[in-house]
Amino acid sequence: QVQLVQSGPEVKKPGASVRVACKASGYTLTGYYMHWMRQAPGQGPEWMGWFNPNSGGANYAQKFKGRATMTSDTSINTAYLELKRLRSADTAIYYCARGRTLWFGETLTYFEYWGQGALVTVSS
Amino acid sequence: DIQMTQSPSTLSASVGDSVTITCRASQSISSWLAWYQQKPGKAPKLVLYQASTLQTGVPSRFNGRGSGTEFSLTISSLQPDDFATYYCHQYHSYPYTFGQGTNLEVK
Numbered sequence: 001q002v003q004l005v006q007s008g009p010e011v012k013k014p015g016a017s018v019r020v021a022c023k024a025s026g027y028t029l030t031g032y033y034m035h036w037m038r039q040a041p042g043q044g045p046e047w048m049g050w051f052n053p054n055s056g057g058a059n060y061a062q063k064f065k066g067r068a069t070m071t072s073d074t075s076i077n078t079a080y081l082e083l084k085r086l087r088s089a090d091t092a093i094y095y096c097a098r099g100r101t102l103w104f105g106e107t108l109t110y111f112e113y114w115g116q117g118a119l120v121t122v123s124s
Numbered sequence: 125d126i127q128m129t130q131s132p133s134t135l136s137a138s139v140g141d142s143v144t145i146t147c148r149a150s151q152s153i154s155s156w157l158a159w160y161q162q163k164p165g166k167a168p169k170l171v172l173y174q175a176s177t178l179q180t181g182v183p184s185r186f187n188g189r190g191s192g193t194e195f196s197l198t199i200s201s202l203q204p205d206d207f208a209t210y211y212c213h214q215y216h217s218y219p220y221t222f223g224q225g226t227n228l229e230v231k
Binding site for chain 1: 128156158160166167168169170173174179211213215216218219220221222223224225
């Protein structure tokens with residue numbers, strides 16, 4: 001069965017970087033797009049971008065361009081999200097979610113499989 | 125960006141009631157809308173996609189309608205497990221956007 005297991009909670013100071021891991025099981029990472037969302041306390045999810053683990057290509061929401069980087073290590077079936085220059089407004093739960101198969105494309109994607117979330121707290 | 129506006133923000137109901145949550149998109153998204161249920165400390169769970177298609181395993185008391193800019197989620201004969209926060213999500217175009225949520229609470 002498909003599972004996405006994320007890394008544990010992180011506490012960072014403003015200006016630092018954080019990397020969140022998302023280990024996939026039950027399928028091959030390179031066969032599907034991976035999307036990242038975040039959810040601040042009391043708010044709806046916010047889409048951050050998608051990543052193609054086969055090509056290394058990515059599409060970031062404008063808000064995160066230049067600050068977010070999505071990568072993967074296909075040898076361990078794991079995707080990563082790095083966010084730099086953290087500020088207090090980045091405090092949120094970060095989720096990975098599996099997208100469509102590569103042959104379908106990155107469009108028209110709803111999310112059936114989600115990671116359990118990783119809490120990132122930014123505080124001085 | 126397409127704005128998704130849900131109403132109400134909070135809905136109080138009892139077991140056995142029927143409730144409706146609405147979601148409005150700031151521009152037409154055809155039927156590219158999903159609904160998720162989220163419980164505290166958990167990831168969102170897919171309930172419906174393409175506005176009205178029930179995800180496998182979701183009870184038939186969940187019903188979705190709408191197209192264009194106006195959508196609704198109706199839950200009939202509420203069960204204790206249904207009390208949660210519900211989000212709509214447009215996947216018509218990037219950046220994908222979500223509603224702010226409707227908290228369905230016990231009256």
